[in-house]
Amino acid sequence: MGSCFSARIKAESPLHNGANSGHGGGKYGNGMSGSSSRISSVSGTRTEGEILQSSNMKSFSFSELRTATRNFRPDSVLGEGGFGCVFKGWVDENSLTAAKPGTGMVIAVKRLNQEGFQGHQEWLAEINYLGQLYHPNLVKLVGYCLEDDHRLLVYEFMPKGSLENHLFRRNSYFQPLSWNLRMKVALGAAKGLAFLHSDEAKVIYRDFKTSNVLLDSNFNAKLSDFGLAKDGPTGDKSHVSTRVMGTYGYAAPEYMATGHLTARSDVYSFGVVLLEMLTGKRAVDKNRPSREQNLVEWAKPYLTSKRKILQVMDARIEGQYTLDVALKVAYVALQCLSIEPKLRPNMNAVVKVLEQLQDTGDKGGPRNASVQTSHQNSRNAAKFQSKNTNDVCNGINGSCPQPSASPLPT
CATH class of the missing domain: 1.10.510.10 (Transferase(Phosphotransferase) domain 1)
Structure with a gap:
């Protein structure tokens, strides 16, 4: 498995070639932010709490996503990038609770590298935008997980990949x-x-x-x-x-x-x-x-x-x-x-x-x-x-x- 790292253009560093692979890769940048984060959004600047509270998406527990992805097994990896690795998982179509592999609805779970710096800000930006924008040509964000140091995003599964x-x-x-x-x-x-x-x-x-x-x-x-x-x-x-x-x-x-x-x-x-x-x-x-x-x-x-x-x-x-x-x-x-x-x-x-x-x-x-x-x-x-x-x-x-x-x- 790779390093789950994707190089990015940064103002203070040389340019890099940043190809990702798999189910939507991830991000890398600077500055891990805490709960006081503010994001400029399609409805104005909002705090992290406002973004999460206004979201219609499901808030998953880490335990649920661990079960859904078979404990984030390596053979469940769909892709990797600067944000972290993306895992294949299964949830019940109606309740969105973890389901047995091969049953229910397939999901893609993107897990933030805990050593990532700007990862939290970008995790929040994803929820901010995909929590408000709906279009047939935008991937659907099903939910998220914010628990202790764990930050994950749950998407609809795209069978043909990237x-x-x-x-x-x-x-x-x-x-x-x-x-x-x-x-x-x-x-x-x-x-x-x-x-x-x-x-x-x-x-x-x-x-x-x-x-x-x-x-x-x-x-x-x-x-x-x-x-x-x-x-x-x-x-x-x-x-x-x-x-x-x-x-x-x-x-x-x-x-x-x-x-x-x-x-x-x-x-x-x-x-x-x-x-x-x-x-x-x-x-x-x-x-x-x-x-x-x-x-x-x-x-x-x-x-x-x-x-x-x-x-x-x-x-x-x-x-x-x-x-x-x-x-x-x-x-x-x-x-x-x-x-x-x-x-x-x-x-x-x-x-x-x-x-x-x-x-x-x-x-x-x-x-x-x-x-x-x-x-x-x-x-x-x-x-x-x-x-x-x-x-x-x-x-x-x-x-x-x-x-x-x-x-x-x-």
């Missing part, structure tokens, strides 16, 4: 996700972010990455791990100033440089994940050649050309998508990855485009030649390059904007 595992684990259990499933997951995750950014919630997620996108039995995507979530700016403020935290490779450059956090920071992170889904490569991988270690920097030049894009697409899904649709998805990723935050689309616009592409992914026809066909006719690809930008824009807003503008509403 998007990270399906994209990057090379073993027989995790089969490569098909193109259609990748687009389904991308749309679901985009809907989750769009809801968080809506006037109803006004929340900045701050840690969007493949390990925090969990999949149910039908590959519906749900966002998990709200330990770093923050309320969005209020009034005439344009951003939230905060300590730089997140995961290397996913955090927006302006946030890393200034600590100024906006919803567009999440949009950048979404672009990174969308790029990972297109390429099948991690955002950061020190095992790749030096010029390819940072996925965004390496892949960007390839994403607007019919001739070049095939060099970065995941070979495991070759032939499953049309070239034009792949270019459109790549163009959405590029827009999300704009260095200038104002040029990034909002998540509602991203959802709209991905919804349109759900209906076109499998369609053929003269204009939507398949990737396999394009391989066979690669000698003809160059002549299309001059018009590829317009091809990408078709279906998004009907025409291409000037380079200084965004093709999606901002």
